[in-house]
Amino acid sequence: MQEQPLNELLSEYVTDVAPQxxxxxxxxxFGGAETEVIISEVExxxxxxxxxxxxxxxxxxxxxxxxxxxxxxxxxxxxGIHFLMNVVVGPPGTPHAVLLRGGTPTVGLNTMQAxxxxxxxxxxxxxxxxxxxxxxxxxNATSLLxxxxxxxxxxxxxxxxxxxxxxxxxxxxxxxxxYTTS
DNA sequence: ACGAGGATGCTCT
DNA sequence: GAGCATCCTCGTC
Numbered sequence: 001m002q003e004q005p006l007n008e009l010l011s012e013y014v015t016d017v018a019p020q021x022x023x024x025x026x027x028x029x030f031g032g033a034e035t036e037v038i039i040s041e042v043e044x045x046x047x048x049x050x051x052x053x054x055x056x057x058x059x060x061x062x063x064x065x066x067x068x069x070x071x072x073x074x075x076x077x078x079x080g081i082h083f084l085m086n087v088v089v090g091p092p093g094t095p096h097a098v099l100l101r102g103g104t105p106t107v108g109l110n111t112m113q114a115x116x117x118x119x120x121x122x123x124x125x126x127x128x129x130x131x132x133x134x135x136x137x138x139x140n141a142t143s144l145l146x147x148x149x150x151x152x153x154x155x156x157x158x159x160x161x162x163x164x165x166x167x168x169x170x171x172x173x174x175x176x177x178x179y180t181t182s
Numbered sequence: 183a184c185g186a187g188g189a190t191g192c193t194c195t
Numbered sequence: 196g197a198g199c200a201t202c203c204t205c206g207t208c
Contacts, residue, residue, distance in 0.1 A: 054193095057194090060193075060194070061193080061194095062194085076192090076193095077191070077193095078192095079189080079191080079192095080189075080191030080192065081190055
């Protein structure tokens with residue numbers, strides 16, 4: 001496959017990067033078990049231009065990782081229950097992020113099903129995705145290029161996608177910044 | 183098939 | 196103290 005280097009892709013503007021991450025893989029190898037999904041659903045969050053972004057109002061203790069290098073992993077606790085994972089993107093220092101909302105399991109399905117405690121709906125949601133991959137707050141601010149949670153290039157050509165409204169937010173609900181493979 | 187409601191704890195005002 | 200970038204169970208149709 002031919003594609004531009006990942007670090008170049010991740011430096012583009014967040015709404016350009018987000019749909020291009022569809023088809024990329026996320027891989028972990030915790031507890032001796034390799035697990036991997038193909039990303040199928042993402043959302044873009046554009047810092048100060050986006051009232052729904054965690055970095056809309058500037059730096060806070062929680063959103064520090066968003067100000068890091070493109071390719072940094074930003075994990076946070078949502079609703080007190082679920083971890084959600086983002087890829088920090090955009091020109092370095094701009095706190096833009098792509099929320100990974102779902103994936104198709106390709107490696108280690110049994111492990112992911114065990115982590116999920118069920119055999120269906122393994123990674124088709126942002127909280128389910130992190131649980132299936134074993135991603136938690138301990139991985140926050142690590143590098144997706146060089147760390148325990150890896151972002152890997154697609155194995156097959158890019159597929160068509162659709163852009164729709166983002167889900168589960170109460171601000172800027174009209175932005176068509178949710179991208180899913182059709 | 184679908185909707186309502188509860189779980190659960192951190193973050194920021 | 197309010198508000199979450201969610202998920203699951205249970206009730207009803």
